[in-house]
Amino acid sequence: MSVPGRRSSTFTRLLRHGFTDPSAAERLLDLPVLSAVRGDPVLLDALGATADPDTALRGLVRLAEAQDDDGRQLLGTVLSAKPLRDRLLGVLGASEALGDHLARHPRDWEALVTYESADLHPGVADFERGLAGATDPVSLRVAYRRCLLAIAARDVCATTDVAETAAELADLATATLRRALALASADAPEDAALCRLAVIAMGKCGGNELNYVSDVDVIFVGEPADGADEGKALQAATRLASHLMRICSEPTVEGTIWPVDANLRPEGRNGPLVRTLSSHLAYYQRWAKTWEFQALLKARPVAGDERLGAAYVEAVSPLVWQAAERENFVADVQKMRRRVVDNIPVAHVDRELKLGPGGLRDVEFAVQLLQLVHGRSDATLHSGTTLDALKALAAGGYVGRADAAQLDEAYRFLRAMEHRIQLFRLRRTHLVPEAEEDLRRLGRSMGLRTDPVAGLNREWRRHAAVVRRLHEKLFYRPLLDAVAQLTPGETRLSAKAAGQRLEALGYADPAAALRHLEALSSGVTRKAAIQRTLLPVLLGWFADSADPDAGLLGFRKVSDALGKTPWYLRLLRDEGAAAENLARVLSAGRLAPDLLLRAPEAVAILGAPEGLRPRGRDHLEPEILAAVGRADDAELAVAVARGVRRRELFRTAAADIIGSYGTEDSPAEADPGALVDRVGQAVTDLNAATIAGALRAAVRERWGDTLPTRFAVIGMGRFGGHELGYGSDADVLFVHEPREGVDEQEATRAANAVVAEMRRLLQLPTADPPLLIDADLRPEGKSGPLVRTLKSYAAYYRRWSLGWESQALLRAEPMAGDPDLGRRFIELADPLRYPEQGLDEAAVREIRRLKARMETERLPRGADPALHTKLGRGGLSDVEWTVQLLQMRHGHEVPGLRTTRTRQALTAARDAGLIAEQDARTLDEAWVLATRVRNGVMLVRGRAGDTFPSDTRELAAVGRYLGYGPGHVGEMVEDYRRTTRRARAVVEELFYGG
Structure with a gap:
């Protein structure tokens, strides 16, 4: 017995042998x-060699106590036979569940005694013999666990490696x-007589790489037996298949074996459980999605009618190897991978060994995609087993040997974990x-005995x-090998195979893409060497966009200009952020690359941490005015001012694109409204600073520092609302006031000359995007004078102003221009726009009439009213x-409504109780979405538009900007319709009075 209050020598030995609770031991x-x-030291040494000595000892005690002879035979055999000792204690230390099984079935330990060559690598026939005595679901579970016990023993003792263990589990x-x-x-011989039934293994079972605990994916194929009616035969086959699934899946006193999952069949759980071979083929030829062919890569007949199973695999195999020729093939595969990642609970992402980034599924998807692309012309790649396929890809030169080895x-380490x-x-x-205790046991089971927790985390x-x-590199590096002659003596992808891969990855013109790659990466210069390092990752980012060709072409142009x-x-x-940001910007559409290519040095913006933060007017205006002065x-x-505008438009567009798409280091912006506000404010500040520069230049050219009249530019429309988009004109009013002693006619001539010169200068033909000044909102519209004095504005608004002008x-x-004059103009405008008595019913009816007239007259012919972002329903x-x-109506008494910004006014109306919170949210969502669509169209097409593009690739690019992945364009349009339809219902109630 141990001595209380003092650590015994046994206690110390137990600590040294890895026990975490020596007192209990x-x-x-x-x-x-x-x-x-x-007191036998052999036992302690053997226990100390297990993954969890405490668990192994507890399991040994339970097993010994369950023996008929007080455990004497068991313990004597364990201590005298090293192979058995290592296997039994190894299993008990690694698996609490198998320890429970042995305690319930105390003679099953004898299954570990045999240690012959046939026992080291059993096959299906050996396992069939082990299960032959099972006559019902309960005895089948017991026999299954007995076989599993032997597989686990070989695994934990490293008699088999992880791939062999997975193959044994598939054979079992x-x-x-x-x-x-x-x-x-x-149980149903009459059903068995009516039909031929084949069981096709899919997934990891089909690939001979099963886990210890996993659904076993299957597909059932049925045919009538000779002379049987097809309908009755399929009903019989369905009953047999269902019974098979229950035998394996249903709980009993011995638990379950594993669920048999038939959801990979045509039409999934909505389709019939059993189909004929011809029915399967008809579905795959007409309706199947890309992922279904990817799944068929691992199809393998395992049970039932052997000839029917072989015929099934022979019939579907050609369809599998034609899948890469399908439209949107790569997008479908990538979408499936993204969907898997998106469905991981946030709390689990960092611990997800299979589905998370850098997990097992990344390896499997990469290998399968390469198989499907290149297996069309290379039958050596037709393997359902991941590691065998990876070995074949390396042998064929589709993956570098060093990469394949890593x-x-x-993969082996992650599968072993x-x-x-x-x-x-x-x-x-x-x-x-x-x-901690689970990580410690896991680390020790992986052979990490010194600081197993830290060692496990480090290796993982x-x-x-x-x-x-x-995963990023696999698809792209061999492409460079094909065009750049990189590593002498290494097997490389042929140019034809490289082109096939580029085409499969979404490049519409693979020949042109190969030419760009050759121009960028061939040769022995330092520049080419760096490009060969960058391009594998860049190509992946380009391929992940809606227009990979544009991204690669843009990169070549920028590289040619700055190389x-x-x-x-x-x-x-x-x-790292600079390269990813550049790839996203270049492949997002025309506007940002066009701006960048006019001044390639602006690429430096993409690398600085603060580079993508739009600069405010307080920074821009002094810079522009100083440049004008020089x-x-x-x-x-x-020209200098427009150059600053070009640079800052690029900064704003790049920030918008990257904020919308997100990067590995910076997730996509969660609030679309924040993106819209940022763009609107940035472009407004930029245009205001540019106009200030043009005004200074126009005055300085003729009058020096002082114009004969005070002069101000008043922003109107979206300009005054700080809501400009990339292609918006600047709506303005021009107001002046003669200086003391200056004749009013002279002052008016000077003001008109300044306006004419400003507009001329801003519209001079250059490579920079123009800034158009629109003064059509002035009194009397196009018929009225371009510039008025403040007194003239006051007189007009007092006598002639129409409702739309207010x-x-x-x-x-x-x-x-002159800030004091601008302030006084606003003081003049306030009583008109926020009338003290609000609006009478006649004024409200007139506003409604004008709005209805605009809807009917200004909507372009042929435009869909549900999809026109400006004039359409809910737009x-x-x-x-x-x-x-x-x-x-309420601006006079609600100060918050006295703002030029739509979203701020909407928030103020909600806070004042003038609009319900849900209605305000509905209108805000529609306004933000419509604005983002307009911004997205401008970014993608390089020219303004109020409707979704008709070109498929452009539409997909707008979808990516709005956060919709490949294949979700229809969902984007439907979401727009739904959002604006709800907004229109609110407008009908609030604006038109229900």
Whole structure:
């Protein structure tokens, strides 16, 4: 017995042998059942070699106590026979669940005694013999666990490696399905006589790489027996298949074996459980999706009618290897992978061993995609087993040998972790545990005995990082080998195969893409070497966009322009965010690349942490005015100002694109409204600063520092509302006031001359995007004078102003010129736009009449009213007129409504109780979405538009900007219709009065 209050020598030895609870272990060793072996050092050494000595000892005690002879034979055999000792204690230390099985079935330990060559690598026939005595579901489960016990023993003792263990588990599953079918047939011999039934294994079972605990995916194929009616035969086959599934899946006193999952069949769970071969083929030829052919890669007949199973695989195999020729093939595969990742609970992402980034599924998807692309012309790649397929890809030159070796090592390590996690309680899980004791046992089971927890985390993260890096690289590096002659003596992809891969990855013109790759990466220069490092990852980012060809072409153009600039490639190589940001910007559409290609040095913006933060007017205006002051003439001055505008438009567009798509380091912007506000404010500030520069240049050219009249530019419309898009004109009013002693006519001539010169300078033909000034919102519209004095505005508005002109003034805000004059103009406008008595019913009816007339007259012919972002139902005009009606009615008594910004006014109306919270949210969502669609169209097409593009690729690019992945364009359009339909209902109620 141990001595209380003092650590015994046994206690110390137990600590040294890896026990975490030596006191409990001492108590167990003192039990009578272990009296014969208590002091034997061999036992402690053997227990200390297990993954969890405490669990192994508890399991041994339970097993010994369950023996008929007090455990004497068991313990004597364990201590005298090293192979058995290592196998039994190894299993008990690695699997609590198998320890429970042995305690319930105390003679099953004898299954571990045999240690012959046939026992080392059993096949399906050996497992069938092990299950032959099972006559019902309960005895089948017991026999299955007995076989599983032997597989686990070989695994934990490293007699088999992880791939061999997975193959043995698949063979055991095959034998179990055969036995279950035999039991089902014996229970219903009349059904068995009517039909031929084949069981096709899919997934990991089909690929001979099964887990300890996993669904076994199957497809059932049935045909009538000779002379049988097809309908009755299929009904009989369905009953047999259902009975087989119940035998394996249903709980009994011995638990379950595993669920048999038939959801990979045509039409999934909605389709018939059993189909004929011809019915399967008809479905695959007409209706099947890409992922279904990817799944068929692993199809393997395992049970039932052998000839029918072989005929099925022979018939579907050609369809599998034609899948890469399907439209949207790669997009479908990538979409499936993204859907898997998106469905991982946020709390589990960092612990997800199978589905998370850098996990097992990344390896499997990468290998399968390469198989499907290149297996069309290379039958050596037709393997359903991941590691065998990876080996074939390396042998064929589709994957570099070093990359394949690293991926093989990482996959084996991750699969071994998955096996050991599942083995402990025989539960289906792919999550790395969080508890210290579980991590310790897992680390020790992986052979990490010195600091197993830290060692396990280090190795796991290292292998996951390898998988992530190679998952990106696998598709692209061989492309470069094909065009650049990189590594002498290494087997490389042919140019034809490289083109096939590019085409499969979404490049519409693979020949042109190969030419770009050759121009960028061939040769022995330092520049080419850096490009060869960058391009594998860049190509992946391009392929992930709606227009990979445009991204690669843009990158070549930028590289040609900056290739000799020493900082350019160094920036992309050393600043990871810069390269990804550039790839996203270049492949997002025309506007941002066009802006960048006019000034390629702006690529530096993409690398600085603060580079994508739009600069405010307080920074831009001083910069532009200083540049104007240094210029020799007005045209040069405005050229400099437009150059600043081009650079800042690029900054804003790049920030918008990257904020919408997100990157690995910076997730996509969660609030679309924040993106819209940021763009609107940035473009407004930029245009205001540019107009201020043009005004200074126009005045300075003729009058020096002082114009004979005070002059101000008032922003109107979306300009005054700080809601400009990339292609918006600047709506303005021009107001002046003669200086003291200056004749009013002279002042008016000077003001008109300044306006004419400003407009001329801003519209000079250059490569920079123009800034159009639109003054049509002035009194009397196009018929009225372009410039008025403040007194003239006051007189006009007092006597002649129409309702629409007062409404237009809701967006009036000074943007350039004399600040005091601008302030006084706003003081003049306030009583008009926020009338003290609100609006009478006649004024409200007139506003409604004008709005209805605009809807019918201004909507372009042929435009879909449900999809026109400006004038369509629930679009910008609907929301803005509704908000503006509230402002004119209640702005005098609700200060929050006195703003030029639509969203701020809407929030103020909600806070004042003028609109219900849900209605305000509905209008806001519609306004933000319509604005984002307009911005997206401009970014993608490089020109303004109020409707979704008709071109498929452009429409997909707008979808990516709005956050819709490949294949979700229809969903995007339907979401727009639904959002604006709800908004229109609110507008009908609030604006038109129900």
